[in-house]
Amino acid sequence: MIQRISILLLTMVLLAGCPPKSSNGVRNALLEGKELLIIYTGNTFGELKPCGCDKEEEQGGIERRMSYLKSARTANTLLVDLGDNFKEATRQGKLKAEYLTDSMLRMQYDAVTLGEKDLVYGNKFLRDLGPVPWVSSNIALEGISLPPYRIKQFASGLKVAVLAVADADLFYASPDSNVKVGDALHSVEKILPDLIALEQPHLVVLLSHMHREQGLQLLEVAGVDVVINGHIETDADQIDMTPVVKGQKIFVQPGPLGQKMGELRITWAAGGSKVYDQKMVRLDAKVPFDPEMARLYEEYNAKVEDLFLASLAEKRRKKTAPVYATEKTCLTCHAPAHQAWAASRHGHAYATLQKVNKSYDPECLICHTTGFNQPGGFISEIDTPGLKNVQCEMCHGPRLQHSQAPRGGFAHLAVQACQRCHVPKHSPKFNYGRYWPRIQH
Numbered sequence: 492m493i494q495r496i497s498i499l500l501l502t503m504v505l506l507a508g509c510p511p512k513s514s515n516g517v518r519n520a521l522l523e524g525k526e527l528l529i530i531y532t533g534n535t536f537g538e539l540k541p542c543g544c545d546k547e548e549e550q551g552g553i554e555r556r557m558s559y560l561k562s563a564r565t566a567n568t569l570l571v572d573l574g575d576n577f578k579e580a581t582r583q584g585k586l587k588a589e590y591l592t593d594s595m596l597r598m599q600y601d602a603v604t605l606g607e608k609d610l611v612y613g614n615k616f617l618r619d620l621g622p623v624p625w626v627s628s629n630i631a632l633e634g635i636s637l638p639p640y641r642i643k644q645f646a647s648g649l650k651v652a653v654l655a656v657a658d659a660d661l662f663y664a665s666p667d668s669n670v671k672v673g674d675a676l677h678s679v680e681k682i683l684p685d686l687i688a689l690e691q692p693h694l695v696v697l698l699s700h701m702h703r704e705q706g707l708q709l710l711e712v713a714g715v716d717v718v719i720n721g722h723i724e725t726d727a728d729q730i731d732m733t734p735v736v737k738g739q740k741i742f743v744q745p746g747p748l749g750q751k752m753g754e755l756r757i758t759w760a761a762g763g764s765k766v767y768d769q770k771m772v773r774l775d776a777k778v779p780f781d782p783e784m785a786r787l788y789e790e791y792n793a794k795v796e797d798l799f800l801a802s803l804a805e806k807r808r809k810k811t812a813p814v815y816a817t818e819k820t821c822l823t824c825h826a827p828a829h830q831a832w833a834a835s836r837h838g839h840a841y842a843t844l845q846k847v848n849k850s851y852d853p854e855c856l857i858c859h860t861t862g863f864n865q866p867g868g869f870i871s872e873i874d875t876p877g878l879k880n881v882q883c884e885m886c887h888g889p890r891l892q893h894s895q896a897p898r899g900g901f902a903h904l905a906v907q908a909c910q911r912c913h914v915p916k917h918s919p920k921f922n923y924g925r926y927w928p929r930i931q932h
């Protein structure tokens with residue numbers, strides 16, 4: 492689905508053919524017919540590639556983002572990112588952050604601002620990422636130079652200024668004391684007049700990293716034409732991508748997890764007034780994979796396998812007494828239930844991962860095996876071959892004792908188990924009434 496909005500707003504200064512008087516107006520009149528395409532992303536949250544748990548809903552990933560960019564980008568394109576690209580403070584999270592940034596460097600972004608999530612690995616990590624076109628008008632990071640604004644001069648003659656601010660309150664929880672975040676509004680109001688006088692940009696784009704309501708207020712700032720706002724808290728966040736127009740100004744937001752690309756097309760009409768055309772482009776199965784990004788993803792995947800193999804030694808050392816009886820034991824007394832299970836997709840969940848070369852990715856094993864990262868649970872195919880797949884005990888709980896001395900009274904508890912794995916991100920269509928009959932036993 493494409494959300495589209497077109498707005499034509501003519502400036503009121505053009506009374507009875509009088510030429511605009513201000514120097515700004517004269518400059519703007521020369522813009523008639525010029526075009527700019529702003530492509531905006533953000534809130535990617537480490538999502539290098541969608542998991543593929545729901546084929547129809549599958550969207551996003553660097554492979555599709557790059558091929559979209561290769562076809563959508565023109566000489567008049569400004570590519571910006573709103574931050575919150577990183578996610579969890581784990582080694583795998585850090586690896587994803589490195590690869591995501593690497594992909595963005597190859598995509599040649601014009602400006603990237605920072606969200607509080609992007610500080611999760613500290614300043615040194617950010618500095619070592621390479622020549623990312625960071626921009627922030629109110630964040631100071633020890634050891635990194637963050638330009639307060641960036642200017643892009645197009646061959647068409649168009650000159651665009653990009654500023655960025657973040658909400659200081661979002662950063663309070665940051666454990667990193669080498670970060671200073673000033674007041675957002677105050678910082679823009681301080682920088683903008685001088686910037687306009689010095690650079691005389693035709694368009695001022697403000698990237699804001701904050702809650703929607705706060706970002707919207709920045710539209711009021713004199714001199715700002717476009718506000719693009721980003722921020723995500725959890726991967727289940729619903730983000731309102733509807734643009735807001737106020738006079739000649741516009742406010743837009745990228746969606747979650749890199750699933751869609753924001754496109755804001757600006758054309759200058761007679762007298763310098765702007766016409767906005769905004770849409771969100773789904774990075775779904777119709778968008779092909781870019782081969783360079785596919786190779787980069789494979790490289791990441793191989794590193795995840797290395798991390799997984801390296802973690803095995805410790806897991807083996809810490810291996811505890813068994814707590815799961817395994818499905819083979821349940822089979823001995825519950826043959827009909829076992830038959831239904833073996834025929835269901837729960838009974839093949841590990842093979843599903845093998846088919847997509849993901850059977851050593853902890854982020855997938857957690858829902859596609861039995862007890863991964865739990866005491867007595869799945870470690871690897873070699874260590875715990877009996878704990879592959881979503882077994883009986885993922886829903887009925889560890890039942891070693893029950894299988895030795897059977898007693899009932901716990902079947903009803905299994906109804907609560909579904910929601911641990913059938914979360915919106917991985918199973919958006921889940922509905923107990925419709926799903927249970929498919930695995931009934």
Ligand code: HEC
Nearest residue numbers: 542543544545546843849854855857858912913914917918
């Ligand atoms: C939070 C739990 C969870 C995690 C984490 C998870 N999955 Fe899934 N996966 C599911 C569920 C639930 C389904 C079934 C969804 C449905 O049909 O509603 C599924 C289905 C799938 C399917 C089958 C799609 C189809 O239609 O045939 C694939 C492939 C898959 N997952 C791959 C992965 C990969 C790869 C990862 C790691 C990157 C992963 N999953 C992580 C829960 C998870």
Ligand code: HEC
Nearest residue numbers: 836837839840843858859881885905908909912926927929
């Ligand atoms: C430990 C995680 C986990 C739990 C708990 C879980 N599921 Fe699943 N479920 C999965 C995974 C993973 C798949 C996809 C397996 C595959 O195709 O590889 C799946 C697939 C399914 C499917 C097949 C979907 C389809 O499109 O045909 C149904 C139905 C289903 N689950 C129902 C349930 C119900 C009902 C519950 C709770 C009683 C439940 N699941 C609990 C992980 C889980």
Ligand code: HEC
Nearest residue numbers: 818821825828829832837881882883886902903905906932
């Ligand atoms: C995806 C979750 C899930 C898996 C996997 C699962 N079950 Fe169940 N099981 C349930 C639910 C939910 C119920 C029904 C609970 C209710 O309605 O009270 C149930 C009911 C049962 C019952 C009671 C049936 C009755 O007539 O009262 C038995 C026995 C049982 N399961 C055994 C098994 C065995 C054995 C396996 C593995 C071979 C298994 N289950 C796998 C979720 C699961």
Ligand code: HEC
Nearest residue numbers: 816820821824883884887890894897898899900901902903
């Ligand atoms: C040695 C035989 C035996 C084994 C092995 C066994 N069960 Fe049972 N199971 C029973 C018997 C007998 C009952 C009925 C107990 C009762 O109603 O008091 C039962 C009942 C159940 C019930 C229904 C509980 C209820 O609330 O009525 C579930 C669910 C269940 N078993 C799951 C499992 C699972 C999962 C495994 C494997 C981990 C397993 N059983 C292994 C014999 C066994």
